[in-house]
Amino acid sequence: xxxxxxxxxxxxxxxxxxxxxxxxxxxxxxxxxxxxxxxxxxxxxxxxxxxxxxxxxxxxxxxxxxxxxxxxxxxxxxxxxxxxxxxxxxxxxxxxxxxxxxxxxxxxxxxxxxxxxxxxxxxxxxxxxxxxxxxxxxxxxxxxxxxxxxxxxxxxxxxxxxxxxxxxxxxxxxxxxxxxxxxxxxxxxxxxxxxxxxxxxxxxxxxxxxxxxxxxxxxxxxxxxxxxxxxxxxxxxxxxxxxxxxxxxxxxxxxxxxxxxxxxxxxxxxxxxxxxxxxxxxxxxxxxxxxxxxxxxxxxxxxxxxxxxxxxx
Numbered sequence: 001x002x003x004x005x006x007x008x009x010x011x012x013x014x015x016x017x018x019x020x021x022x023x024x025x026x027x028x029x030x031x032x033x034x035x036x037x038x039x040x041x042x043x044x045x046x047x048x049x050x051x052x053x054x055x056x057x058x059x060x061x062x063x064x065x066x067x068x069x070x071x072x073x074x075x076x077x078x079x080x081x082x083x084x085x086x087x088x089x090x091x092x093x094x095x096x097x098x099x100x101x102x103x104x105x106x107x108x109x110x111x112x113x114x115x116x117x118x119x120x121x122x123x124x125x126x127x128x129x130x131x132x133x134x135x136x137x138x139x140x141x142x143x144x145x146x147x148x149x150x151x152x153x154x155x156x157x158x159x160x161x162x163x164x165x166x167x168x169x170x171x172x173x174x175x176x177x178x179x180x181x182x183x184x185x186x187x188x189x190x191x192x193x194x195x196x197x198x199x200x201x202x203x204x205x206x207x208x209x210x211x212x213x214x215x216x217x218x219x220x221x222x223x224x225x226x227x228x229x230x231x232x233x234x235x236x237x238x239x240x241x242x243x244x245x246x247x248x249x250x251x252x253x254x255x256x257x258x259x260x261x262x263x264x265x266x267x268x269x270x271x272x273x274x275x276x277x278x279x280x281x282x283x284x285x286x287x288x289x290x291x292x293x294x295x296x297x298x299x300x301x302x303x304x305x306x307x308x309x310x311x312x313x
Contacts, residue, residue, distance in 0.1 A: 005032055012065075013042035044148075074091050157169070165298050169192055183214050231256040258281075259278050275305075
């Protein structure tokens with residue numbers, strides 16, 4: 001009895017039900033034989049070699065299908081389990097090519113990437129005889145990886161002014177909503193306070209912002225992102241003299257822009273450690289006076305660092 005070839009096909013979760021995927025499976029059966037088994041599995045991020053190796057148990061080959069350029073270009077990366085070798089193939093398509101035609105091309109390409117002994121198994125006399133398309137046997141795919149809609153972050157923060165005051169310690173919250181796997185919209189709020197030594201005052205800053213975050217790079221549990229927020233910044237300075245009955249307070253609002261990079265390490269599917277660093281640019285400088293003399297400045301440019309957690313949902 002001949003060995004039934006088992007092929008694990010990894011596709012982007014959003015492509016699992018695309019006509020190109022079913023057409024690729026049909027074409028692979030047409031070439032490899034009706035008893036060949038195709039196990040379909042979805043992914044959110046292009047799987048690493050380590051992930052593909054973990055998927056290889058009980059299979060003859062594992063193939064990752066990754067599309068780019070609006071489904072005009074596809075890369076096929078195959079692990080041949082028997083000898084542990086890797087095979088890559090890139091295929092380009094015309095914008096006018098139908099999805100099923102692209103899928104058939106992929107299916108035939110997959111079969112050609114297999115070793116000859118696998119793609120033409122002994123005794124597979126029906127390799128080019130296949131049931132009607134609607135009855136081709138395909139194993140039901142395992143559950144697709146969870147697709148996240150957004151994330152919430154909670155961090156402690158520390159800021160320092162470049163060439164003056166305006167820093168301090170505090171914390172922040174942010175809510176992100178993913179537009180696609182690489183881009184998200186966000187709202188944020190933060191607060192901090194710090195001392196202004198020359199006038200024995202406390203500077204308090206509260207900010208609310210809206211912006212966007214892009215995932216710049218990801219591999220396994222590690223992710224690097226960049227973000228830009230447009231912020232409305234409320235600054236208040238509180239000063240108490242020995243002869244004052246109550247603290248004197250002055251405050252105002254300033255627009256600002258925050259630009260930052262963040263690094264996340266996810267220790268489970270949804271929760272990760274978050275580290276960030278960036279620059280806050282306020283559109284205005286605040287000069288502080290004591291007894292009619294300029295004593296300190298809340299400078300417009302401040303650097304900040306963050307440490308906390310991100311939870312995806």
